[in-house]
Amino acid sequence: MCGIVGYIGKREAYPILIKGLHRLEYRGYDSAGVAIISKEMRLNVLKAQGKVSDLENAAQGKDTCGSLGIAHTRWATHGIPSQVNAHPHLSQSGEITLVHNGIIENYATLRAQLLSKGYTFKSQTDTEVLVQLIEYIQKKHHINLTTAVRIALNKVIGAYAIVVIDSKEPDLLVVARKSSPLVIGVGEGNNEFFVGSDASPIAEYTKKMIYLKDDEVAELTRGEEVKITTLNNDKVDICIQNVEMDLGQLDKSGYAHFMLKEIFDQPDCITDCMRGRLLLEYKKIVLSAITDYRDRLLSAKRFIIVSCGTSWHAGLIGKQLIEEFCRIPVHVEYASEFRYRNPVIFSNDVVIAISQSGETADTLAAIELAKKHGAMVFGVVNAVGSSIARNTDTGIYTHVGPEIGVASTKAFTGQVTVLTLLASALAKEMNRIDDEYFTSIINELSAIPDKMRLVLQKNDEIEVLSKIFTYAHNFLYLGRGWNYPVALEGALKLKEISYIHAEGYPAAEMKHGPIALVDSEMPVVFIAPHHELYKKIISNMQEVKARNGNIIAIVTEGDTEVKQIAKTVIEIPNTLPCLTPLLTSIPLQLLAYHVAVQKGLNVDQPRNLAKSVTVE
Ligand code: F6R
Numbered sequence: 321m322c323g324i325v326g327y328i329g330k331r332e333a334y335p336i337l338i339k340g341l342h343r344l345e346y347r348g349y350d351s352a353g354v355a356i357i358s359k360e361m362r363l364n365v366l367k368a369q370g371k372v373s374d375l376e377n378a379a380q381g382k383d384t385c386g387s388l389g390i391a392h393t394r395w396a397t398h399g400i401p402s403q404v405n406a407h408p409h410l411s412q413s414g415e416i417t418l419v420h421n422g423i424i425e426n427y428a429t430l431r432a433q434l435l436s437k438g439y440t441f442k443s444q445t446d447t448e449v450l451v452q453l454i455e456y457i458q459k460k461h462h463i464n465l466t467t468a469v470r471i472a473l474n475k476v477i478g479a480y481a482i483v484v485i486d487s488k489e490p491d492l493l494v495v496a497r498k499s500s501p502l503v504i505g506v507g508e509g510n511n512e513f514f515v516g517s518d519a520s521p522i523a524e525y526t527k528k529m530i531y532l533k534d535d536e537v538a539e540l541t542r543g544e545e546v547k548i549t550t551l552n553n554d555k556v557d558i559c560i561q562n563v564e565m566d567l568g569q570l571d572k573s574g575y576a577h578f579m580l581k582e583i584f585d586q587p588d589c590i591t592d593c594m595r596g597r598l599l600l601e602y603k604k605i606v607l608s609a610i611t612d613y614r615d616r617l618l619s620a621k622r623f624i625i626v627s628c629g630t631s632w633h634a635g636l637i638g639k640q641l642i643e644e645f646c647r648i649p650v651h652v653e654y655a656s657e658f659r660y661r662n663p664v665i666f667s668n669d670v671v672i673a674i675s676q677s678g679e680t681a682d683t684l685a686a687i688e689l690a691k692k693h694g695a696m697v698f699g700v701v702n703a704v705g706s707s708i709a710r711n712t713d714t715g716i717y718t719h720v721g722p723e724i725g726v727a728s729t730k731a732f733t734g735q736v737t738v739l740t741l742l743a744s745a746l747a748k749e750m751n752r753i754d755d756e757y758f759t760s761i762i763n764e765l766s767a768i769p770d771k772m773r774l775v776l777q778k779n780d781e782i783e784v785l786s787k788i789f790t791y792a793h794n795f796l797y798l799g800r801g802w803n804y805p806v807a808l809e810g811a812l813k814l815k816e817i818s819y820i821h822a823e824g825y826p827a828a829e830m831k832h833g834p835i836a837l838v839d840s841e842m843p844v845v846f847i848a849p850h851h852e853l854y855k856k857i858i859s860n861m862q863e864v865k866a867r868n869g870n871i872i873a874i875v876t877e878g879d880t881e882v883k884q885i886a887k888t889v890i891e892i893p894n895t896l897p898c899l900t901p902l903l904t905s906i907p908l909q910l911l912a913y914h915v916a917v918q919k920g921l922n923v924d925q926p927r928n929l930a931k932s933v934t935v936e
Pocket of ligand 1: 628629630632674676678679680726727728729812816931932933
């Protein structure tokens with residue numbers, strides 16, 4: 321979704337802003353823009369529909385000099401993707417400009433009020449309303465930019481992260497947020513400041529970061545300390561954190577796409593995820609969140625998992641793990657439904673929020689609702705320091721590193737790993753898992769990275785297979801038990817990057833409708849490793865074969881039975897049934913990837929999708 325970069329200091333702003341926009345490309349966007357105030361206090365705004373490279377082309381030969389600037393990648397919400405609707409938006413006088421992430425919900429009312437005062441609008445966006453409102457207030461009350469921003473934001477309903485500059489105040493950058501993340505990077509000796517909608521565009525310049533909180537306004541003035549106040553102008557204590565980011569994770573390291581790199585990174589990511597937590601030598605799982613919140617977690621009568629998309633699929637696996645190991649009921653909810661459904665939440669519930677980005681608006685709202693009812697909130701988050709990480713009582717980071725490809729891969733296996741660690745460690749604390757099973761989980765989990773490496777060796781085989789399916793219009797993905805959520809995830813991966821319609825289903829449920837779709841044209845992917853329901857899924861496969869379906873099956877190595885039925889099989893190493901999703905998901909990621917590549921599509925930034933869904 322939309323991305324923000326800002327800079328104030330002594331260096332030229334333009335190269336920093338453009339590099340930052342490139343770093344944010346992974347979020348998905350449709351247009352980009354930049355605004356810079358020159359030494360002569362001239363405000364230059366450049367915008368382009370399309371990619372950041374289109375913006376760079378548009379900027380050729382134009383004045384981009386100056387050491388104060390803001391930049392933006394836009395993912396359309398209000399108004400079509402176009403140059404006019406791209407940010408930064410200018411005020412009527414052309415003196416003030418801003419970039420904005422989020423949605424101004426009462427923009428129509430504010431727009432009508434401004435129209436009646438003689439303001440006109442060039443774009444269809446909610447953002448232009450905000451910059452005009454700031455200017456209107458500034459001119460009416462003859463006040464400085466910061467005060468005008470504060471008054472304007474008090475009139476706004478909705479979500480925003482904004483960065484505002486005014487050519488009349490060329491040493492100042494004003495930033496503010498509500499329900500949309502914003503990070504300030506503090507450079508050396510207060511001589512320069514960086515702003516980002518996440519840490520990735522600014523991490524190479526400084527480790528010192530301030531995560532702005534809701535309803536806070538920060539003034540970044542050249543040569544002065546950062547000043548943060550609330551919307552009511554109360555002073556806020558500043559908390560500077562040291563944020564380490566592995567910038568190597570932000571480039572493709574020779575892979576054709578971030579998605580492919582991230583698929584291949586999974587063995588190392590899972591090792592990182594388990595480091596210091598799974599102690600093979602001592603046959604122990606140590607999670608500080610469990611140590612610190614032991615009583616609260618052990619007294620929970622119920623767990624509720626809230627998440628979206630791929631994280632929701634990981635949640636479905638988490639449900640099975642917690643119920644199987646701990647014998648506690650678990651409900652899995654789409655955060656977007658949960659937040660508006662008036663759900664029953666007890667104060668002794670534990671709500672687990674799962675999120676790669678840690679910024680998903682619906683998941684954040686579900687957390688707020690859970691807190692309002694007194695439930696404890698536990699985060700399973702990847703992005704360190706993100707809003708969800710900061711808004712939960714405790715949690716476990718997945719530690720798989722920044723995920724850049726829009727289609728989630730390593731974050732999913734990281735989430736499943738964390739949920740396996742959590743469920744096993746809780747069950748052990750509760751005395752609900754026998755020692756032998758617990759030890760076998762530990763042994764097998766520690767072997768998973770190497771087994772993932774073996775699955776990745778199937779890459780060439782899957783690439784060849786993908787060529788057959790490039791022209792398919794539909795796919796069915798079927799699984800049972802532990803691998804039913806993997807079927808959903810496999811279908812989601814394929815549709816989001818290849819634009820082929822795909823449905824995931826519990827294999828036995830197929831008879832109740834989807835089987836009508838099966839004919840010789842229909843590729844049907846069965847996820848059928850050895851587990852408790854293996855024999856049952858063989859019967860489901862026979863039903864598809866009887867209707868000439870084109871079966872591709874993911875099976876355990878050495879399988880002979882499925883080979884008699886399926887047209888194609890992809891083998892994975894043997895492991896415990898509860899751990900199979902960590903292996904079966906990988907061939908499905910590779911299949912989706914190669915089909916999309918064959919179709920010549922933009923794998924890392926599929927159409928219409930955003931990496932971090934910061935609007936509801
Ligand atoms: C799919 C995908 C999305 C995200 C969803 C939740 O590949 O990436 O479905 O899983 O938008 O995002 P997070 O996990 O950041 O809350």
